[in-house]
Amino acid sequence: MRIHVATIISAFMLTTLSNCNGQTQKKETAKPNIIIINIDDMGWRDVGFMGSEYYKTPNIDALSKEGIVFTNGYAASANCAPSRACLMTGLWTTRHGIYTVNSSERGQSKDRKLIPTKNTTLLAPKFTVIPEVLKNNGYTTCHAGKWHLTHNPLEDGFDVNIGGSHAGHPTSYNPPYKNVKIQKGKSEYLTDLVMENAIKFVDTISSPFFLYYSPYAVHTPIMPVDSLLPKYRDKTPWKGQKNINYATMVDNLDRNIGLLIKTLKDKHLFDNTLIVFTSDNGGLYGITKQKPLRAGKGSYYEGGIREPFFFVYNGKIKSNTKSEVPITNLDIFPTILKYAGVEETQLELDGHNLSSVLEGKTETLERPLFWHFPIYLQAYNKKDNENRDPLFRTRPGSVIRKGNWKLHYYFEDNGIELYNLAEDIGELNNVASANPSKKDELLTDLKNWWKQTNAPIPTELNPEYINQK
Structure with missing residues (x-):
């Protein structure tokens, strides 16, 4: 049974009236409030603080200056459901x-050489997620x-749910939203209404709280x-960014984040x-485009996985x-546990606690990053793309980044691409043949990781495949 947001918030208000002053709240607990802001489909350069001269994001830009910006911040997957599962569990997709949304058999069968790994569409109850741990440790x-x-x-x-379900996107941002069930308020546009209810939660809840x-x-x-x-309407396009309708959505999102931050500051929280x-x-x-990064959502070139990414925690x-x-984003879970003062010895997370980097105690973190995508994802636009071929945003494969080196491996043809991101952030010059030792090093690391994580490797040939080469 779905519980209405207003009902839950009203119940919590009874326990918070004696603690409505944020300054009093801070004295009562050393635990910080925790907010994860996880935007859907926002590219690396879709915000001003990452260089966009087209989109206007003054509130997000100002917030980024309150903390540390990571210029090499990544999602653990190139599309939404797997990325979100990685963030919430702190675990690799393997x-x-x-691995994707709905079926792994995306695109036409005649174009798929391999039978892809079967996709899981619901996160199994056996996996521990961030809100469960925080709730068990005193957080609302x-x-x-x-x-x-x-x-x-x-x-x-979660104690409170504002509009969340298994839906991957709304049918409409205007009422009625159809597939998004949400408590009504003063706002009508969905982005505004979600924030209106989120601010109600912050206004009425006692600390510590976790807001996703x-x-x-x-x-x-x-x-x-x-x-x-x-x-x-009259704004000059900038490096492929020119969609005015999308620009208003980014702008409005920024306005809403500004309202949230204002609420936190007004309440001394x-x-x-x-954050x-x-x-x-x-x-x-x-x-939208992320120049000089190559491609976008669904691709394992930088444009599909590199994100705007920052942490804020005053003091x-x-x-x-x-x-x-x-x-x-695998690193978010263990980092939150550190600052929340939670010791979960039974959790084996694939991410790393970033507190030493966040606090300036270390400037390096030596470890490879991996991505695994043993399935197909069809092209969004065959006529305008920067992928390996116009039919798919990506074909089955794996990627490793180690230092400034990044290797792509594709299962259909054992194809290998190697890039030095320090010199070629746009991944335009495959230097695998010119750097055989580095290629072999990264490929060995990748294969060892497959074994360590029991990564599924698709090998079965698709009988419906038609070789068009």
Whole structure:
């Protein structure tokens, strides 16, 4: 049975009236409030602080300056459901088996040489997720927006659910939203309504709290915020960014995040709140572009997996700093546990606690990053793409980044691509043949990782495949 947000918030209000002052709250507990802001389909350069001269994101830009920005921040998968499963569990895709949305047999069968690994569509109950751990350690937990991992976030450790279900995107951002069930309020546009209810939660709840703010924006359908259209109608395009309807969605999202931060500061909660900002995958190529990064959502070139990524925690994390350390959304779970003072000795997480990097105690973190995608994902736009071929955003394969080196391996043809990202961030020059020792080193590491994680490797030939070469 779905529990209404308003009912839960009203119940919590009874326990918070004596503790409504944020300053009193801070004295009563050393535990920080925790907010994860996980935007849907926002690309690496879809925000001003990462260089965009087209989209206007003054509130997000200002927030980024309150902490540390990671220029090499990644999602652990190039599309939404697996990326979100990785964030919530702290585990590689090979552990939970969610590789895409719905079927792994994407695209036409005649174009698929291999039988892809079967996809898992729901996160199994055996996996421990962030809200469960925090709830068991004194946190009140709220999910706001897109969940996409199970049917009901209230069964996964959340006390409050604002509009979350297994839906991957809304049918409409305007009422009636059809597939998004959410408590009505003063706002009508879905992004505004999700934040309106999230702020109600922050306004009425006692600390410590965990808010997973995961708006459906800026995922399709691309539905403009009409009041913002004049702002972009005469705006000059910038490096492939020119979709005015999408720009209003980004702009409106920024306004809502500004409202959340204002609420935290007005209630004197900001200084005792750890905030993580990121996106679940790259921007949707054809709607937005991330130059000089190659390709976009669904691809394992940089445009599909590199994200805007920063952490804020006043007094712990120095403001207005940047780091080139490669990190991934797998690192969010163990980092949160550190700052929440939670010891979970039974959890074996694939991510790393980033606190030493966040606090400036170390400037390096030596470990490889891996991505595994043993399935197919069809092209979004065959006529405009930067993938290996126009039919698929990606074919079955794996990727490893180690230092500045990045290797792609494809199962259909044992194809290998090697790039030095320090010299070629756009992944335009495959240097595998010129660097055989580095190629072999990364390939050995990748194969060892397959064994360690029991990664499924597709080998069965598809009888319906038609070799068109």
